[in-house]
Amino acid sequence: MSINAGEFDKIAREIFAPAYPAIAEQIKDHTRITKGYCLDIGCGGGYLGLALARITQLNVYLLDQLQDMIDIANKNIAREELEHRVEGIVGDVHQIPLPDNSMNLVISRGSLFFWEDQVKAFREIYRVLAPGGMTFIGGGFGSEQILRQIEKKMLQKDPQWSEKRQQRIGKQSIADYQDKLKQAGISTYDIAHSEAGMWIIMHKNTEV
Numbered sequence: 001m002s003i004n005a006g007e008f009d010k011i012a013r014e015i016f017a018p019a020y021p022a023i024a025e026q027i028k029d030h031t032r033i034t035k036g037y038c039l040d041i042g043c044g045g046g047y048l049g050l051a052l053a054r055i056t057q058l059n060v061y062l063l064d065q066l067q068d069m070i071d072i073a074n075k076n077i078a079r080e081e082l083e084h085r086v087e088g089i090v091g092d093v094h095q096i097p098l099p100d101n102s103m104n105l106v107i108s109r110g111s112l113f114f115w116e117d118q119v120k121a122f123r124e125i126y127r128v129l130a131p132g133g134m135t136f137i138g139g140g141f142g143s144e145q146i147l148r149q150i151e152k153k154m155l156q157k158d159p160q161w162s163e164k165r166q167q168r169i170g171k172q173s174i175a176d177y178q179d180k181l182k183q184a185g186i187s188t189y190d191i192a193h194s195e196a197g198m199w200i201i202m203h204k205n206t207e208v
């Protein structure tokens with residue numbers, strides 16, 4: 001599955017926009033991590049990481065494997081005048097260019113469906129997570145109400161959109177994520193699942 005940066009960014013800005021601040025609030029409420037370092041993996045134009053930076057004091061790295069996405073993210077960072085706390089980096093989740101135990105929070109929205117080797121990716125994420133750190137990795141739209149608004153617009157573009165969404169976050173895929181986490185040797189996690197989204201919340205113990 002490949003992604004066209006410009007086309008996806010148009011959808012993110014014009015259709016998905018209300019979801020990012022809603023998810024950022026959920027991440028803040030759920031994790032209560034508001035300081036330190038955060039990594040947004042598969043950040044696209046950086047809208048989730050930027051929404052979280054606006055409501056916290058986090059220093060945020062926006063990471064994407066596509067240079068075109070990071071170019072868009074860098075423009076968004078500059079537009080929001082957040083260069084002192086937010087930085088775009090080109091990189092792959094399977095080989096994250098950051099040190100062990102360095103990130104207090106790792107977030108990712110809508111990207112894990114594209115990862116070639118999720119076991120390897122989960123291991124990498126756990127490696128960079130700092131002791132006491134948490135993740136919020138998955139897919140979603142913030143609330144059922146926002147999902148319904150977005151769904152209405154997306155169905156006009158792609159009549160199969162709802163089925164595809166279900167395949168990615170349905171019960172079967174959750175069992176599969178649990179299996180992959182086990183293979184990655186990660187046992188301290190929860191999976192939050194609702195109509196509006198599915199999120200893998202890993203916890204790294206303070207003693208490693």
Ligand SMILES: C[S@@+](CC[C@H](N)C(=O)[O-])C[C@H]1O[C@@H](n2cnc3c(N)ncnc32)[C@H](O)[C@@H]1O
Nearest residue numbers: 042043044064065066069092093109110111114
């Ligand atoms: C559907 S977009 C989501 C973008 C953004 N998180 C959002 O919610 O607007 C998926 C993103 O994941 C990125 N991606 C896919 N595989 C990746 C990988 N192996 N490493 C890093 N980024 C990846 C893609 O380039 C794309 O920007």
